[in-house]
Amino acid sequence: MTDLFALGLRNRRAVPFTSVPLESMDGFGASLAEAHARGHRLVSLFGLPDGADRLRLVAVVADDAEGALGVTSTVVARRYPALTPRCPQAARFEREIREQCAAMPEGHPSLKPVRRHPPDHAPSDWTWAPVDREAYDFDAVEGDEVHEVAVGPVHAGIIEPGHFRFQAHGERVLGLEIMLGYQHRGIERLLETVDRTRAALVAESIAGDTVVGHADAYCGALEALARCRKTPRAQAIRGVALELERLANHVGDLGALAGDVAYQPGASYFGRLRGEFLNLLLAMTGNRFGRGLLRPGGVRFDLTPDLVEALRDRLPRLSQMLEPVARLMFSDASVQGRLEGVGVVDPALAEREGFVGPVARACEIPRDVRHDHPWGVFRFAHVPVATAWAGDAFARALVRRIEIQRSLEFLEEQLGSVPKGAPMVTAGALRPDELVVSLVEGWRGEIAHVVITDGQGGIRRHKVTDPSFRNWPAVAAAMPGNEISDFPLCNKSFNLSYAGHDL
Amino acid sequence: MLDFLRARLAHGTPTTPFPGPGAALPERFRGRPVFDAARCPAGCRDCASQASPDLIRPRPDGSARLDLGACLFAPEDADACPHGAVQFTRDIAMAVTARDDLLTETGAVRLARPLDATMRRVFGRSLRLRSVAAGSCNGCEAELVALGNVVFDMARFGIQFVASPRHADGIVLTGAVSRNMREALFRTYEATPDPKLVIAVGACAISGGPFRGSPEVLNGMPSEIAVDLWVPGCPPHPLTVLDGLLRLLGRLERGER
Numbered sequence: 001m002t003d004l005f006a007l008g009l010r011n012r013r014a015v016p017f018t019s020v021p022l023e024s025m026d027g028f029g030a031s032l033a034e035a036h037a038r039g040h041r042l043v044s045l046f047g048l049p050d051g052a053d054r055l056r057l058v059a060v061v062a063d064d065a066e067g068a069l070g071v072t073s074t075v076v077a078r079r080y081p082a083l084t085p086r087c088p089q090a091a092r093f094e095r096e097i098r099e100q101c102a103a104m105p106e107g108h109p110s111l112k113p114v115r116r117h118p119p120d121h122a123p124s125d126w127t128w129a130p131v132d133r134e135a136y137d138f139d140a141v142e143g144d145e146v147h148e149v150a151v152g153p154v155h156a157g158i159i160e161p162g163h164f165r166f167q168a169h170g171e172r173v174l175g176l177e178i179m180l181g182y183q184h185r186g187i188e189r190l191l192e193t194v195d196r197t198r199a200a201l202v203a204e205s206i207a208g209d210t211v212v213g214h215a216d217a218y219c220g221a222l223e224a225l226a227r228c229r230k231t232p233r234a235q236a237i238r239g240v241a242l243e244l245e246r247l248a249n250h251v252g253d254l255g256a257l258a259g260d261v262a263y264q265p266g267a268s269y270f271g272r273l274r275g276e277f278l279n280l281l282l283a284m285t286g287n288r289f290g291r292g293l294l295r296p297g298g299v300r301f302d303l304t305p306d307l308v309e310a311l312r313d314r315l316p317r318l319s320q321m322l323e324p325v326a327r328l329m330f331s332d333a334s335v336q337g338r339l340e341g342v343g344v345v346d347p348a349l350a351e352r353e354g355f356v357g358p359v360a361r362a363c364e365i366p367r368d369v370r371h372d373h374p375w376g377v378f379r380f381a382h383v384p385v386a387t388a389w390a391g392d393a394f395a396r397a398l399v400r401r402i403e404i405q406r407s408l409e410f411l412e413e414q415l416g417s418v419p420k421g422a423p424m425v426t427a428g429a430l431r432p433d434e435l436v437v438s439l440v441e442g443w444r445g446e447i448a449h450v451v452i453t454d455g456q457g458g459i460r461r462h463k464v465t466d467p468s469f470r471n472w473p474a475v476a477a478a479m480p481g482n483e484i485s486d487f488p489l490c491n492k493s494f495n496l497s498y499a500g501h502d503l
Numbered sequence: 504m505l506d507f508l509r510a511r512l513a514h515g516t517p518t519t520p521f522p523g524p525g526a527a528l529p530e531r532f533r534g535r536p537v538f539d540a541a542r543c544p545a546g547c548r549d550c551a552s553q554a555s556p557d558l559i560r561p562r563p564d565g566s567a568r569l570d571l572g573a574c575l576f577a578p579e580d581a582d583a584c585p586h587g588a589v590q591f592t593r594d595i596a597m598a599v600t601a602r603d604d605l606l607t608e609t610g611a612v613r614l615a616r617p618l619d620a621t622m623r624r625v626f627g628r629s630l631r632l633r634s635v636a637a638g639s640c641n642g643c644e645a646e647l648v649a650l651g652n653v654v655f656d657m658a659r660f661g662i663q664f665v666a667s668p669r670h671a672d673g674i675v676l677t678g679a680v681s682r683n684m685r686e687a688l689f690r691t692y693e694a695t696p697d698p699k700l701v702i703a704v705g706a707c708a709i710s711g712g713p714f715r716g717s718p719e720v721l722n723g724m725p726s727e728i729a730v731d732l733w734v735p736g737c738p739p740h741p742l743t744v745l746d747g748l749l750r751l752l753g754r755l756e757r758g759e760r
Contacts, residue, residue, distance in 0.1 A: 026686040039757075053602045116683055117719060134681050153687045156666035158647045161684055184721035185638050197553030198713070201577055204711045206640025208738065223760040265507065272517050278649075280528075286531035289642055291737065300578050324510045352540040490590065499640045502681075 002031055004061055004070025008086020011069065011373035014224040015438040017452055018057070020058070021072045023110075028057065028074035033086035035061045035070065042353045043069065043437065045083075045093035047101035048461040049123040050075050053105050060437050060450060064372040067439050078126060082108035089354040092469065100188075102126045112137065114445050115502050120189050120328065121461075136179050141167040146174065149484060155180045162497035166483055168495030176479040176487075178472055183502035190351040191462040194221075199459075204291050207466060207500035212238070212245040212281075213442030214466075214500075215294035221438035221462075222296040225430040225453055229422030234298030235249060239377035240311075241290050241299075242415055242471045243407040247441040248277035250400040250407075251322065253495050257397055258329055260489040261338040266329040269321070276318055280311060298373065298424035312415050320406050326401050339394035343478040343490035347391055355474050358403070359494060361387045362395035369441035385409050393493035430457040442467060444497065466500030511583030518656050521742060522755055533576045533591040534740070535760060537610025538569040542588040548758070551631065554579035556715050557704075559589070560606065571597060571612065571735040572605040572709035587626025590681055596760050598734040605733060612760055615732055626672055627752050629661045632702070633671035633695065637688050637722050638681030642738040643705040647675065656742045668692075673700030673731070679707040681719035693726055700751070702732040704744060709733055 002021045009015055023031060032042070043060040050056035054075050061070045082105035083090040094105045095114045102122035105111070119126075140148065146169050151333035153161035161182035167175040189203045189385040203218035204211045216238055223230060252274035253457045258266025280289040285293040285301050292301050329335055345355070353360060360367045368385045370378040388395035432455050440447040445467030456462035475494050505751075528534065538559075543566075555575040560640045561567045566713045569589065572581060576591070583589050599605055600616045617623060636644050650657040651664065665671050668691045680688060692701070703724050706712035711722030724730055 003689065120718075134686070153684065154633075154635055154668075154691050158636075158644050158664055160636045160639070160641050160644060161687065182681060182687070183636070183638055183641075183678070184681055184683055184719055185679060185714040186717035188715075189712065194716075195553060197579055198556070201554055201575055201713045202580075203737060205640040205642070208640035209645055211642070262759070265510070268653050269510065269514055272514070272654055275654050282532060283529040284531070286529075286533045286578065287576065288646070288740070291576070292533070321510075321513055324513070328506055328510060332571060438675055497641065 002027060002072055004031055004035060004072050005063065005068050007071060009071050009437065010067065011369070011375050012220045012224045012432045012436065014431065017433045017435045020435055022076050023072055023262070023488055025074050026164060028059070029081065029083050029086055031072050032059055032061070032083055032090065034082060036087045036089065040070065042087065042089035042093070043446070044448050044463055044465050045090055045438070045464040046450070046454065046461070047097045047099070047103060047121060049121065051123065052125040053123055054335060054475055055101050055123055056452070057097070060448070062373070064367060067373050071435065076103060079104045079106055081106055084108050088352055092473065102128045113181065115184040117181065120186065125486040126357065137317070138165045138177050139167070141174050143434040145169060150345045159211070160453070162488070162498050166484055171483045171485065173479045173482050173484055176476045178476050178497060180319070180472065181502050182501045185503065187503040188462055188464055191464070192459045200295055206464060206503065207497040208289060209249055210245065210287040210442045210444065210447070210497065210500065211291050212439050213447050216242060217438045217447045218241070219294050219296045220440070221436050221451040223427060224428065224436040224438065225451060226296070226428045227431065228297055228425065228427045230298050231423070232419035233421035234423050235376035236414055236418050237299045237303050237423065238294060239381070240303065241284065241293055241412060242440070243410050244277050244281050245290060247404060247407050248274050248281070249443040250404050251419070253400055253492070254326070254397060256492050256495070257489070258335070260492050261335055263329060263332065263335050266325060269325040273318060273322055280314060281312065283307060292334065295424070298422070300305065302423040303418055308415055308418060315408060315411055322404065323468040324328045328402065330398070338489070339397060339493070340390070340392060342486050343493055345391040345474050345478050349477055350391070350474070350490065353473055354470055356470045358396055358399045359445065359471045359474050361385065363391040364389040367417060367445050369439045371454045373439050377414065381410060382412060383407070393490060396493045422501060432457045440497035444468060445471065464503055466497055468496040468501040471496055472501055485503045517654050519742070521745065522749065528593050528595070532593050533578070534568060535594040535597040535610065535612070536571065536574055536580065536589055536591050538607060539588045539590070540566060540608055542584070542586045543567065543639050544586065554583070557710065558583050561718065562611045566608065568606045568608050570606050570710070571609060571699070572602065572733060573706065574735060575713060575737045576705055594760060595740050595742045596746045597743060598732055598750065600732065602709070602730070602733060605735060614760055615747050615750040618677060618751055620732070623753050625698065630752065631665045631670060631672050633664050633668045633674045633675050633691065634664055635676050635688055635691050637676060637678040637684035638714065639678030639705070639707055643677035643707070646738045646744065647677070647704065647742050649741045650744060655745060660749060660754065668694040669696070671695050671699070673702060675702045676708045676724055677704050677705055679711045679714040679723055680725060684705055685721060687727070701728055702734065703730050704734045705739060706735060706737045709735060711736060
């Protein structure tokens with residue numbers, strides 16, 4: 001058996017692609033099964049053409065306790081024995097590989113499409129039948145008085161497109177299947193083909209509410225490949241922006257949850273305070289979502305003394321407004337009654353499936369990239385991991401509430417001592433034939449960009465895994481047993497990204 | 504109850520005074536770009552935005568035009584001309600009636616004109632819209648949601664987003680129109696009763712935005728659907744959308760920027 005961790009791979013440390021183990025299919029499967037048995041997480045699993053008729057599969061696993069990343073690979077023909085039976089976290093990745101690369105993982109329990117598009121990373125000799133973008137074989141429940149409810153892709157609110165198919169008995173949900181892909185824009189191919197100036201904008205547009213998170217993962221990957229050393233100042237500014245993004249979204253989510261349980265004061269106040277954090281990003285970057293700030297080499301906008309002063313003045317006041325509203329909402333019996341016991345995620349399932357972010361932390365799994373695989377400013381400033389135990393909508397709200405406090409404390413500390421230095425340095429050319437894994441704890445959880453360069457230092461493969469890709473199965477798993485009318489609330493308590501999943 | 508009242512008092516009235524003096528936007532805000540053709544050296548062909556594809560469109564006679572509909576409002580866009588001809592202003596007003604109105608030689612644009620009298624009589628005091636997100640990043644949608652909060656409070660103008668196209672007076676498209684959303688877009692459009700308005704919000708809906716050229720998107724609004732209001736931005740500031748809607752309904756002075 002190969003030691004996947006022998007290379008010493010870490011978050012944002014590039015290694016020669018030739019040094020990545022190349023195992024037999026059997027050995028590759030055994031390595032992933034062993035990693036799963038030892039409690040290591042599958043961070044990414046994807047394919048890239050290896051000649052005209054072969055596919056290289058690359059797997060990245062994480063040992064969160066050690067802050068270590070492992071990597072291995074194999075080469076497969078068009079049909080290969082599926083990894084999922086031995087490594088359950090591979091299930092969704094193998095569906096993705098089938099769709100992107102036209103390979104057939106034989107023995108996979110469910111090969112439904114993930115995004116419904118023709119293969120765009122297949123070896124050139126492989127051919128396939130035209131893809132029917134509307135076809136999807138939904139599971140159905142048979143029985144008297146069992147009925148089916150179909151929702152989407154166009155929803156009642158201002159929400160991204162997705163299709164939800166419920167099997168229900170009366171109001172009780174028996175099963176939920178989620179069909180996505182409506183937001184598929186071909187992000188990975190764009191990142192692999194457009195020039196680098198534009199690619200940064202594409203990375204910022206993977207998920208429009210996670211501009212800073214994805215831009216940080218993208219820049220981190222390119223900087224590692226270019227051996228570019230950012231200044232501590234640039235790292236601090238990125239950290240400030242990332243936590244402002246987390247604050248805006250977590251505060252907004254608390255407001256949206258309040259709205260869904262008809263607690264109007266929460267909806268109004270949190271909704272308004274979310275905008276205050278966006279406006280701080282606007283003052284820093286010229287855009288409410290932080291677009292334009294992060295670029296390979298650092299940040300395009302410096303944190304001037306005036307801005308630091310403004311932030312240090314504004315943040316404590318926002319904190320003072322947030323806290324009473326949070327206290328009111330979380331102590332309100334009717335709010336508690338509506339959130340508790342709704343959309344429960346089983347901690348064992350969360351562990352087995354490798355859920356990430358607040359969804360995992362609400363199941364008492366202390367998983368947080370800032371803590372487990374720290375990068376940039378988070379190597380020096382530690383943000384305590386926030387957890388709750390019930391795994392329900394209330395626990396997910398509670399994790400957000402605690403993280404709001406922790407982010408505010410982090411910002412106070414950072415803004416008190418922004419290191420000196422240049423905000424931007426030249427990133428330079430990428431080293432040829434290397435692989436890097438760049439992880440970020442976005443507000444929804446672990447964002448993973450895996451980049452492999454070609455012989456000329458161009459991008460050979462850019463694999464993006466948004467936390468929503470990991471967590472959508474949690475929404476489907478949490479619904480059975482709940483009432484159909486609780487779905488909006490349940491869905492909101494996860495608040496996953498359609499765009500981030502669909503790419 | 505006392506705690507509740509205390510929280511209520513602490514928040515005051517946060518609604519933006521718009522229309523009116525408007526909210527002061529920070530110095531770095533990237534609003535409507537302007538184009539100073541006087542800075543263009545004769546015969547210069549150096550203009551090419553590496554960030555926003557097709558931002559500057561050269562013409563055969565040597566002059567060039569800026570396409571606000573292709574602008575991604577990235578800081579790099581100001582570098583698109585090495586002679587400094589492109590600059591961002593802090594102006595939020597830039598929504599227009601016709602696609603061609605977004606093409607400008609100076610950055611000045613003819614802002615959206617009011618609907619005709621009949622349409623204004625129908626929609627002027629009460630406009631209900633259905634949002635269709637189709638191949639977006641969710642940035643524009645986030646700003647449409649923000650229009651409903653207590654700060655922008657679009658409902659005070661009688662404008663609301665509704666749950667069904669059957670209840671709507673028009674649709675708001677966001678996103679580059681992914682192939683997977685094409686049919687749903689057309690079906691939503693057809694389900695909206697006539698007379699109806701169509702509003703394209705954001706660079707994606709206008710020109711494909713950062714996804715322009717991807718085989719998985721249609722580069723914005725399909726030509727079969729006539730558009731009444733084009734709102735540039737990536738994403739547009741909520742006030743840019745609100746300004747455009749109010750101009751369309753004839754609720755603001757006519758303007759040129």
